[in-house]
Amino acid sequence: MKIQMSCEEVRSxxxxxxxxxxxxxRQYEKMFGRVAEHADIDEVATLIWICxxxxxxxxxxxxxxxxxxxEQNEATVSKERIEVVRAMETIARTVNNENIxxxxxxxxxxxxxIREGTExxxxxxxxxxxxxxxxxxxxxxxxxxASKSGGxxxxxxxxx
Numbered sequence: 301m302k303i304q305m306s307c308e309e310v311r312s313x314x315x316x317x318x319x320x321x322x323x324x325x326r327q328y329e330k331m332f333g334r335v336a337e338h339a340d341i342d343e344v345a346t347l348i349w350i351c352x353x354x355x356x357x358x359x360x361x362x363x364x365x366x367x368x369x370x371e372q373n374e375a376t377v378s379k380e381r382i383e384v385v386r387a388m389e390t391i392a393r394t395v396n397n398e399n400i401x402x403x404x405x406x407x408x409x410x411x412x413x414i415r416e417g418t419e420x421x422x423x424x425x426x427x428x429x430x431x432x433x434x435x436x437x438x439x440x441x442x443x444x445x446a447s448k449s450g451g452x453x454x455x456x457x458x459x460x
Contacts, residue, residue: 301368303341307332313367314348319360323351341365381427382420388439389414396458397450400442407438 303310310332314320320328331347345361352360392404405411409426426435446452451459 301341301365302338303335303344303364304338304368305335305364307335309367310335310344313363317355317360317363319348319352319355321351322353327351341368378424378427379420381432382423385409385423385426385432385435386414388435391452392439392442394452394454395442395446395450396453397446400445400449403445404438404442408435408442 305313320331323331327347328351331344331351334347335344341364342361345357345364348360349355349357389409392401392408395401395404413426414423425431453459
């Protein structure tokens with residue numbers, strides 16, 4: 301697996317864990333060069349280990365791998381959340397009661413935030429934990445209200 305951390309992140313990890321204390325500035329620069337080139341995690345762990353004291357290479361590799369897995373999981377969560385945000389927006393736009401739909405536009409996804417060409421990174425705000433939770437709550441309230449008054453309308457069909 302390739303390292304996806306920035307040089308600054310690796311530097312902070314080294315400082316926090318007291319790694320790379322036996323390396324020279326030149327060795328540090330070479331290691332950062334490999335990080336910037338997204339070398340394999342095992343290679344970066346080896347470079348750090350060679351210039352460290354009283355730490356096992358496996359410990360360094362495990363921490364780098366955990367960090368990589370955490371970042372990968374966060375990216376998956378964001379992608380999944382963005383898909384749900386897009387789905388809620390699509391469904392909310394079928395609400396067959398203008399007043400209820402206005403609740404979505406006011407407290408849900410602002411009108412125009414999701415257009416045909418909207419990129420995923422433009423929706424990042426909606427994927428933050430607190431905002432995402434509030435958005436889901438608003439969506440449920442809108443759907444509950446819609447089920448009592450007007451239902452949904454799509455492609456010439458109205459729900460009741």
